[in-house]
Amino acid sequence: MNNIIKTEQISKTYRTGDINTLALREVSMEITKGSFTCIIGPSGHGKSTLMHLLGGLDRPSSGKIWLDGTELGKLDNNRLAALRGAKVGFVFQFFNLLQGLTAQENIETAMMLTGASENVQTKRALELLDMVGLADKAGSRPAQLSGGQQQRVAIARALANDPDILLMDEPTGNLDSVAEAEVLAILRTLHSKGKTIVIVTHNNEIAKTAEQVINVKDGQIMQ
Numbered sequence: 001m002n003n004i005i006k007t008e009q010i011s012k013t014y015r016t017g018d019i020n021t022l023a024l025r026e027v028s029m030e031i032t033k034g035s036f037t038c039i040i041g042p043s044g045h046g047k048s049t050l051m052h053l054l055g056g057l058d059r060p061s062s063g064k065i066w067l068d069g070t071e072l073g074k075l076d077n078n079r080l081a082a083l084r085g086a087k088v089g090f091v092f093q094f095f096n097l098l099q100g101l102t103a104q105e106n107i108e109t110a111m112m113l114t115g116a117s118e119n120v121q122t123k124r125a126l127e128l129l130d131m132v133g134l135a136d137k138a139g140s141r142p143a144q145l146s147g148g149q150q151q152r153v154a155i156a157r158a159l160a161n162d163p164d165i166l167l168m169d170e171p172t173g174n175l176d177s178v179a180e181a182e183v184l185a186i187l188r189t190l191h192s193k194g195k196t197i198v199i200v201t202h203n204n205e206i207a208k209t210a211e212q213v214i215n216v217k218d219g220q221i222m223q
Helices: 047-054 077-087 103-109 118-131 147-158 177-192
Strands: 003-016 019-032 036-040 062-067 088-092 165-169 196-201 212-217 220-222
Touching (some): 003 047, 003 196, 019 212, 019 220, 036 047, 036 177, 047 062, 047 165, 047 196, 077 088, 088 147, 103 118, 103 147, 118 147, 147 177, 165 177, 177 196
Parallel strands (some): 036 196, 036 212, 088 165, 165 196
Antiparallel strands (some): 003 019, 003 062, 212 220
């Protein structure tokens, strides 16, 4: 099996004034291409930090990370951003949608740096909204959508550039059980089509459905 994500002894220390906080300690792990993986553990124990490092949103204090065969530490910021934009789609607990834009426009923003024409952006955005069951909400702004609908727009936006990997930080944390089931159904469909799904969560019920579970506690992976 091919590993699409691999880490080797990564640690992350945050410095605030004279205080150093060790968020991750010598984490080594592998995620198989096309797998459905949950990173689970208590709040404040390093799960989100790990996700940010895996997706190239932050850099480790030490250790190495490979994303689809490329060692991230060897890339400058511009090349890292380009790889991240091509390979990874991000979904967060609080949706992070632009409130002044419609659902369609929020998705189109993810394609603006790719050089895609406006026609291509519009076509892709509408296709993705249809895929997540929101074709009739293209002109709606986030405040006009339920939490579950906003998260589905966020998933559509994460898919705008057809990334191989979806990294998701508590994607159902603000949703009721019905909206959570809708979002998880979409993720299972994407997984069945070959996407690598990585969900950071403290929800044991979601973890039970994963192919691989990585337990994080006190900044370390627990065996």
